[in-house]
Amino acid sequence: MSEEQNNTKQLQQEAVAGIRWNESGLLPAVVQDARTLEVLMFAYMNQESLQRSLASGQTWFWSRSRSELWHKGGTSGNTQAISSIHYDCDSDTLLVKVVPEGPACHTGENSCFYREIPLEAPAAAVLSPAGEDGRFAVLAELERVIAEREVNRPEGAYTTYLFDKGVDKILKKVGEEASETIIAAKNKDNAELRLEVSDLIYHLLVLLQERKLPLDEILEELSARHERPRRD
Known part of the structure; x- marks a missing residue:
């Protein structure tokens, strides 16, 4: 293992050690498309699924309903290659940016958040942070x-x-x-x-x-x- 790989492993371990798991040993994980910044899904990770995600480069989660680990796309083929993993200021939530291979939702939709509650007066939004003025x-x-x-x-x-x-x-x-x-x-x-x-x-x-x-x-x-x- 190279010195750079050793440094990365050490930084991973330090980050994981600082994570605050909830009383069930779980952590909420928001999954976002690294290319489009679209929020794809929400799931939970435990320590083992996070370690498997880091080791494999693909997302693994913990199913609360089935009480078991699950590899996203392991059955459907709609895997998610991890681009980056961020944790918030309280160290109790993950933001996982991925390059998806197929839709994230079991319904076949690109994102699990495909249903919308209508608003009477929605605020204007810039489609991308690519430029302060939204040029791009x-x-x-x-x-x-x-x-x-x-x-x-x-x-x-x-x-x-x-x-x-x-x-x-x-x-x-x-x-x-x-x-x-x-x-x-x-x-x-x-x-x-x-x-x-x-x-x-x-x-x-x-x-x-x-x-x-x-x-x-x-x-x-x-x-x-x-x-x-x-x-x-």
């Missing part, structure tokens, strides 16, 4: 829609067609749109360039979804590059 909210919304299209595959949808055809077709479209973007820029046609760049971004988001690479990780990489010392 559309990217988060588009990423969410693409993720839903991959799961539900609605008939006749272009995104469904791309996922059905597979990664080679998606890559071909990314290449085509990149070429058309270059041509529009060379022609100094900003109207055409706007359209082609939009097509390119859409197909790149489809590619990221196919590869299960969250857009947040791209933004983190860009942020990290921005923070590195300049060489010039």
Whole structure:
């Protein structure tokens, strides 16, 4: 085991040691899509299920009704790869960010929270925290829609067609749109360039979804590059 792995294990153990389990030895866990930030489900973990989650990289929970451990997706195939685990200021609740492989809800819905209580005057909401002014909210919304299209595959949808055809077709479209973007820029046609760049971004988001690479990780990489010392 490398020094970095040893350090990670030690930090894990320190964090787990500080968790405040309830009188039943359980901890509430809110599960959130790491890509879209949609809340997917709510469940409980005990110490063993948390340790299994950390060891396997997939979510494990404790079923209070069956009094047994359960591996999310172990039967259905709708597993959840863990992106990060956070605990709150009181150390008594977990926030588990995941990259889901299929819907979270046993009903087939993407999220267990698919039913809504209507409000007379709901507050306005920004779709994404990607920018203080919400400039990039559309990217988060588009990423969410693409993720839903991959799961539900609605008939006749272009995104469904791309996922059905597979990664080679998606890559071909990314290449085509990149070429058309270059041509529009060379022609100094900003109207055409706007359209082609939009097509390119859409197909790149489809590619990221196919590869299960969250857009947040791209933004983190860009942020990290921005923070590195300049060489010039």
